[in-house]
Amino acid sequence: xxxxxxxxxxxxxxxxxxxxxxxxxxxxxxxxxxxxxxxxxxxxxxxxxxxxxxxxxxxxxxxxxxxxxxxxxxxxxxxxxxxxxxxxxxxxxxxxxxxxxxxxxxxxxxxxxxxxxxxxxxx
Numbered sequence: 001x002x003x004x005x006x007x008x009x010x011x012x013x014x015x016x017x018x019x020x021x022x023x024x025x026x027x028x029x030x031x032x033x034x035x036x037x038x039x040x041x042x043x044x045x046x047x048x049x050x051x052x053x054x055x056x057x058x059x060x061x062x063x064x065x066x067x068x069x070x071x072x073x074x075x076x077x078x079x080x081x082x083x084x085x086x087x088x089x090x091x092x093x094x095x096x097x098x099x100x101x102x103x104x105x106x107x108x109x110x111x112x113x114x115x116x117x118x119x120x121x122x123x
Contacts, residue, residue, distance in 0.1 A: 015042070015066050025049050029065045042069055046083045054092040064091060 015031045018041075022028070031042045044065035051058065065083055072081065 013070065015069050017062050017066070020062075022048075027061070029062055031066065031069060033069065040079060042079050042081065044068060044081045044083055047085075050085055050088055054088040055095060056088060056091060 014034045016034075018030045018032050020027055020029045025048050027046050027048055029044045029046070031044070033040045033042050046061055046065065048058070051061070056064070061083070064087070065081075068081060068083055068087060072078075
């Protein structure tokens with residue numbers, strides 16, 4: 001079984017960010033994808049005006065674009081993608097769920113009784 005997971009990792013596409021360009025609020029990230037022994041160039045366009053509305057930080061965009069490529073590139077012959085508003089909405093929803101889950105996992109703070117409070121019984 002162990003060899004299978006190693007073999008699967010070898011066959012997974014790998015993407016390397018090679019740079020980006022920007023024109024009129026549209027940033028285009030360039031990636032080099034490696035499948036087996038083939039190398040294919042990919043691009044992902046992002047409308048920067050939309051990202052603040054979904055709480056996406058600009059420094060997160062390369063990883064989000066790479067995730068998009070990992071989901072789609074192997075199944076498509078397309079080499080140019082757009083990180084759509086729906087992708088942004090999905091990411092924002094996922095972040096909200098993660099934050100909510102983290103908030104529910106937090107333990108309530110323990111407050112030690114303070115001696116200066118009148119409503120606490122004194123020993």
